[in-house]
Amino acid sequence: MSSAPANLIVPQVLSFCRQNESQILALLQRLVETESPSDTKAAVDAAGSILVQEFEALGGQITIHRQKNCGDHLQAEFHGAPGQKPVMLLGHFDTVWPAGTLKTMPYRVDRGRVYGPGVFDMKAGITMMVFALRALKELGVKGHRPVTIFLDTDEEVGSESSRPLTEAIAGQCEAVLVLEPSQGPQGFLKTSRKGVGDCTIRVYGRASHAGVDFEKGQSAIVELAHQILAITKFADVPRGITVNPGVVQGGTRTNVVAAEAWVEVDLRVARLADAAELLKRLQSLKPVNPECRLEFSGGINRPPMERTAGTVRLLEAAQTIARSIGVELGESSTGGGSDGNFTSALGIPTLDGLGAVGEGAHAAHESIELERLYERCSVLAGLILEI
Numbered sequence: 001m002s003s004a005p006a007n008l009i010v011p012q013v014l015s016f017c018r019q020n021e022s023q024i025l026a027l028l029q030r031l032v033e034t035e036s037p038s039d040t041k042a043a044v045d046a047a048g049s050i051l052v053q054e055f056e057a058l059g060g061q062i063t064i065h066r067q068k069n070c071g072d073h074l075q076a077e078f079h080g081a082p083g084q085k086p087v088m089l090l091g092h093f094d095t096v097w098p099a100g101t102l103k104t105m106p107y108r109v110d111r112g113r114v115y116g117p118g119v120f121d122m123k124a125g126i127t128m129m130v131f132a133l134r135a136l137k138e139l140g141v142k143g144h145r146p147v148t149i150f151l152d153t154d155e156e157v158g159s160e161s162s163r164p165l166t167e168a169i170a171g172q173c174e175a176v177l178v179l180e181p182s183q184g185p186q187g188f189l190k191t192s193r194k195g196v197g198d199c200t201i202r203v204y205g206r207a208s209h210a211g212v213d214f215e216k217g218q219s220a221i222v223e224l225a226h227q228i229l230a231i232t233k234f235a236d237v238p239r240g241i242t243v244n245p246g247v248v249q250g251g252t253r254t255n256v257v258a259a260e261a262w263v264e265v266d267l268r269v270a271r272l273a274d275a276a277e278l279l280k281r282l283q284s285l286k287p288v289n290p291e292c293r294l295e296f297s298g299g300i301n302r303p304p305m306e307r308t309a310g311t312v313r314l315l316e317a318a319q320t321i322a323r324s325i326g327v328e329l330g331e332s333s334t335g336g337g338s339d340g341n342f343t344s345a346l347g348i349p350t351l352d353g354l355g356a357v358g359e360g361a362h363a364a365h366e367s368i369e370l371e372r373l374y375e376r377c378s379v380l381a382g383l384i385l386e387i
Helices: 006-019 021-033 041-057 119-138 163-170 220-232 272-283 309-323 340-345 370-386
Strands: 061-065 073-078 087-092 108-110 113-115 147-152 175-178 189-193 195-204 242-250 260-269 293-302 331-334 367-369
Touching (some): 006 119, 021 119, 041 061, 041 119, 087 370, 113 119, 119 147, 119 367, 163 340, 175 340, 220 260, 272 293, 309 370
Parallel strands (some): 087 175, 189 331
Antiparallel strands (some): 108 113, 113 367, 195 260
16 A cells, blocks of 8 residues: 555646646657557567657666567566565557558547547557656655556457466566556446457368259358358357357359358357357357368457456445546446456456547547546556555
8 A cells, every 4th residue: 555645646646647748648649650550560669669768767677578470568667665566557559550550540639639540549548557657756656566567569469479478477466457448438447358269160061063063062151051050049148158250251163062161250258157168069069961071270369357356346446546536437348358358367356448538449530538548547546556
């Protein structure tokens, strides 16, 4: 526990943010205009270099986790009260936007909103990390836990290389605060997220000429149609289970009975126990046509973030802190996943959606509300003090 009461410090942080608006906007613009698509290592690393400069200027001890096939992941550690486990601030600085998006979707500030590729998801959240720590430092606040920031570069493409690091670092921390965007125009915090997975069901049949030897063929496409209809029945929306056949391919020509076809399926579950059941049902599929063969691959790659007692304690702390500046914070669940899924599944209290309030993640109208960015930054600072 900090020696400085959060309810006294948080209003000061809010004033600090408002007074330093030009500097906040300058950093946000620099981050947005340094495009960082997940699949372009040099671009992502350029954004990482900016962050290294910012965190070093605040006294952070930097560790760069070098990667070959994606951008380098970034860890920054800040000293706090001795003998206490750190609080982890978690996020990513890769985006879904390809290089050159700025030409048609430029950074701009208009009537209290900030627009640009990646501004909402989640470069505003990273800017909040910088200025929450800077505000506490310049206000002379001491006594809070150490802070460990981990920002990865492959969240938008599945977090394959960063997941082990995220889990290892989180395992040393008291709690995890995820600076992903908030939910909806109300700015809800996220106390649960669905687990996310994908699978491919591939069908092997037998090719033949559709006109000369139709009867000798065994259509993989027809068999796949049966399988798609079967798997859609596995969805159970009230239980939070969805199964979406999103991509279907197969065959070669219209006059050939298809020898091969496949479907790529998005899987979502609200509870970890349902993941095993769903995968078992998928793996147990049998062909309707015994002359065809099925092949299954894939699984759940992000466990669900379930609403735990530890997460509720963090939510209640955030709500109390927000009331000190006249803000009410609600909570929500979402079907999308984040790196917070990994930390929550380890049993570490995790609160998500602490980032900016805005709209248009992954869409052309992506934007944030500037004044609410300051409020959220103040709440983040308060949580660092209270945890």
